[in-house]
Amino acid sequence: MLRCAILGLGYWGRNYVRVVGERRDAVLVAVCDPSEDAVEAARAASADHAPWRVTCDPREVFAADDIDAVVVATPATSHFDLVHEALDAGKHVLSEKPLAMSTDACRHLVDTAVRAGKTLLVGHTFVYNPAVRAAKKLVAAGDLGDILHLHAVWSASGPVRHDVNALWDLAPHPISIMTYLVGRPTAVSATGQRILPGDLEDLATLHLRFGNRATADIHVSWLGPRKTRMLTITGARRVAIFDDMAGPDKLRVYDTAAEDLLLAEPGRISEVFEAPAHVPVIPTSEPLAAQFAHFVECCRFGVTPQGDGLTADDVVGVLEAAHASLAENGAPIVLERASA
Structure with missing residues (x-):
């Protein structure tokens, strides 16, 4: 016990x-x-x-x-x-x-x-979400093809914090998911705005580069009209969308291949179409409960934590670099260690 x-x-x-x-x-x-x-x-x-x-x-x-x-x-x-x-x-x-x-x-x-x-x-906590883990399996198996781009939006109408800005408050979640999916980024840049009274950025946009040529954008905000927790993973063969606010069907996979969007002939505009979606069957479980269960297992039986301090160091390293970029008006910051 x-x-x-x-x-x-x-x-x-x-x-x-x-x-x-x-x-x-x-x-x-x-x-x-x-x-x-x-x-x-x-x-x-x-x-x-x-x-x-x-x-x-x-x-x-x-x-x-x-x-x-x-x-x-x-x-x-x-x-x-x-x-x-x-x-x-x-x-x-x-x-x-x-x-x-x-x-x-x-x-x-x-x-x-x-x-x-x-x-x-x-x-x-999000790396314990069953839908995020299912997305990890898709990426690892190559089902999406080479990962080209990730796009995340993490926003809500508050709560506004007074100890850290929106970057430090909200960005750890999409950064930890992206690191879990494709490894640590090699460079980051960030811009932000202070709209509410105070000295903290209420919203920020990050741009990340990874060693495998993938890129990512993250938008975080305390000023969103509704709570949004969404990540789009664009691969060469398919696109996966994780939407934590979408009820039980949090992960959808679309057969939208990047090569299908190439112009058929020079000067012609490719057709716009809506790709069919596949909704994987994913067991439901509460991420926080799964995380705590893992913590108990680690403490009682000496298991190495999945979200250990070294993983946290990776996430904080990205946040620290993004914070420095904010102060330099969006100048790119090269990270110390390359992506896994």
Whole structure:
């Protein structure tokens, strides 16, 4: 039985309370949040309504002998210190994304976890989505042909954050999916705008290049009219679209070959047509629950995490470069390591 504590009872913290309560191989021992309202909201979301200990001081959690693992679901800028202290205290850690705000900080946490002999898993939840995993199989098998371009839109009408901009808030998701599908990009550029009052970009557009000649564009925004979580994967033979808001049919595959769009004769316009869609049958499961189940497995049996600190380092490296590009009016930034 993995004995857990949760730091932070905002949106994701409350969801972790529910997910932990649904498992038989884990138990929630304590929660940490300074807000009484947040604690009560978490109790209401709990399946077992267990009488956890409540504290506003994370040091009490780190010092507790009856806690094996800590979930860090606090604001992004606090992750490094809390994860570091938890590892130093001998706890396994599941941290919400991003793991830290720089690649150097990520690598330090990875080294700390290795020295402590503890699991460090980062919550890039979308790579546990069954539809994303099905897309990975299509890419790996060559069913889409050579990957030419990826296009992602991650937007909604808020919530607007005050600790990080829209780039750091929303882009980790499509970046982690793209890295999972085709490897780490080799270069990135980014532009953004500040429309709402404040010093943080409300929207941003990233352009990525990969070592296999594929390119990608990512648009993130707090100003979208509706919640959008969509990724289009354009291959030489087929196109796959992942739409997390599309109900049960989140993945569609279209028989749209790039060569079919070539002009039949010089000077003639190719016909416009709608390709037929194939909807793969994909088992349904909650990505957050699957991620936590994997975390429990890693902690209890020493399994290497799929979303470990090195993966998080890749994602943060792209974010860090994109942030630098923002400051340089979209200048391309070459990344340190080539795509896998």
